Amino acid sequence: xxxxxxxxxxxxxxxxxxxxxxxxxxxxxxxxxxxxxxxxxxxxxxxxxxxxxxxxxxxxxxxxxxxxxxxxxxxxxxxxxxxxxxxxxxxxxxxxxxxxxxxxxxxxxxxxxxxxxxxxxxxxxxxxxxxxxxxxxxxxxx
Amino acid sequence: xxxxxxxxxxxxxxxxxxxxxxxxxxxxxxxxxxxxxxxxxxxxxxxxxxxxxxxxxxxxxxxxxxxxxxxxxxxxxxxxxxxxxxxxxxxxxxxxxxxxxxxxxxxxxxxxxxxxxxxxxxxxxxxxxxxxxxxxxxxxxx
DNA sequence: ATGGGTGCAAAGGATTTGCAACATT
DNA sequence: AATGTTGCAAATCCTTTGCACCCAT
Numbered sequence: 001x002x003x004x005x006x007x008x009x010x011x012x013x014x015x016x017x018x019x020x021x022x023x024x025x026x027x028x029x030x031x032x033x034x035x036x037x038x039x040x041x042x043x044x045x046x047x048x049x050x051x052x053x054x055x056x057x058x059x060x061x062x063x064x065x066x067x068x069x070x071x072x073x074x075x076x077x078x079x080x081x082x083x084x085x086x087x088x089x090x091x092x093x094x095x096x097x098x099x100x101x102x103x104x105x106x107x108x109x110x111x112x113x114x115x116x117x118x119x120x121x122x123x124x125x126x127x128x129x130x131x132x133x134x135x136x137x138x139x140x141x142x
Numbered sequence: 143x144x145x146x147x148x149x150x151x152x153x154x155x156x157x158x159x160x161x162x163x164x165x166x167x168x169x170x171x172x173x174x175x176x177x178x179x180x181x182x183x184x185x186x187x188x189x190x191x192x193x194x195x196x197x198x199x200x201x202x203x204x205x206x207x208x209x210x211x212x213x214x215x216x217x218x219x220x221x222x223x224x225x226x227x228x229x230x231x232x233x234x235x236x237x238x239x240x241x242x243x244x245x246x247x248x249x250x251x252x253x254x255x256x257x258x259x260x261x262x263x264x265x266x267x268x269x270x271x272x273x274x275x276x277x278x279x280x281x282x283x284x
Numbered sequence: 285a286t287g288g289g290t291g292c293a294a295a296g297g298a299t300t301t302g303c304a305a306c307a308t309t
Numbered sequence: 310a311a312t313g314t315t316g317c318a319a320a321t322c323c324t325t326t327g328c329a330c331c332c333a334t
Contacts, residue, residue: 020289020332039324054291059324077217078299079323093263106259107252110270117248120277121235128252128270135262162307162314181299196316201299220324221298 006031015070022053026061030071030085036092036101038082069125074101076129089126095134102134148173157212167192168203172213172227178234178243180224211267216243218271231268237276244276 008027012019025046029037037045043058062083065071072084076094082101091107094100111126133141150169154161171184179187185200204225207213214226218236224243233249236242253268275283 018288022290052291056292056325057290060290063325073219075217075219077215078220078223081220081323093260093265095263096266102261102263104260106261110249110252118235118246118272119244119248120280121237121244121272122274122276122280123235123272124238124274126270126272128268130260130263130265130268132264132266134264138262138264160308160313164315194316198300198317199315202315205300223298 011070015068017064017068017070022050022057023061023064025050025053026058027065027070027085030065030083034084034086034103036074036082036084038080042083072125074127074129076101076131089128092129093134094129094131095137096131097133097137100134101129104130153212157210159206159210159212164192164195164199165203165206167195168200169207169212169227172207172225176226176228176245178216178224178226180222184225214267214269216269216271218243218273231270234271235276236271236273237279238273239275239279242276243271246272 008024008031009019011031012023012027017023026042029042029045033045035041039055039058039062042062043053043055046058047053062071062073065083066073069087072087073081074084074092075081080094080099080101086103089109089111091104091109093102093104095102107128107130109126109128111123150166150173151161153173154165154169159165167188168184171179171187175187177183181197181200181204184204185195185197188200189195204213204215207225208215211229214229215223216226216234217223222236222241222243228245231251231253233246233251235244235246237244249270249272251268251270253265
């Protein structure tokens with residue numbers, strides 16, 4: 001059936017994560033919502049349909065996902081931590097006014113650089129983001 | 143006298159931050175220690191010589207510094223927040239084993255890009271960092 | 285039967301806030 | 310005197326942990 005789109009189940013098993021009901025639900029949410037949701041966002045989105053789901057499980061699952069690189073943890077600052085199901089390196093933009101995190105597909109992420117430039121350190125992931133005031137918030141002000 | 147090196151006092155006033163004794167002490171610490179200190183690091187370094195300094199002030203001051211772009215807040219994840227007195231854009235490397243944050247001077251940070259690529263959003267700062275296992279930790283393991 | 289996953293309640297920690305005292309102008 | 314800054318204590322909030330239960334193998 002769904003052969004072109006990666007399913008949550010496939011993503012999990014491919015990374016060695018046991019596909020429990022809760023994990024699949026959270027993974028599906030991440031694969032369907034590229035809105036950079038927080039723990040709270042995911043919890044309140046899934047809770048109505050899954051009343052027994054606990055926030056603890058959402059926390060634990062997302063931590064596991066980040067460790068296993070099933071999802072990306074985005075840490076803008078101590079008050080803005082969220083997750084991204086898109087694990088292809090890409091830049092982000094954080095609007096300090098409205099708090100949105102926007103994908104910047106046009107900006108190349110310098111990755112997998114020559115070892116010499118990284119002074120011999122191994123790289124497992126890269127994060128690039130810009131901060132400022134987004135176009136919409138700029139227009140609202142004027 | 144000290145004409146070639148930027149003083150803490152100069153950095154603060156240039157950014158419109160009132161130079162109180164505490165603020166100067168914290169700024170001086172940041173300008174002399176490019177080690178990406180945390181709130182705790184700065185507090186315990188300054189406290190002996192300044193016993194009345196409170197951690198609240200360190201928190202408030204660093205928040206103010208980040209807002210006024212007197213210093214850079216580096217947020218690796220929710221448990222690793224630190225500050226950098228070097229406000230020239232540069233890349234960082236975070237070692238997941240030892241927790242160190244290393245400056246990567248050889249890696250160019252793509253900044254101030256064409257408006258089209260940033261979809262019309264204003265940029266006030268950029269952050270680029272790599273994660274992984276650093277050379278020293280890699281050698282220790284083998 | 286066993287190992288891992290889940291969820292509740294509680295603990296833990298880091299950061300922020302309220303407010304009075306203080307310093308600086 | 311007025312404004313802004315500091316520091317203590319307390320509150321808050323987010324995240325993790327301990328542990329018992331449950332599910333799937």
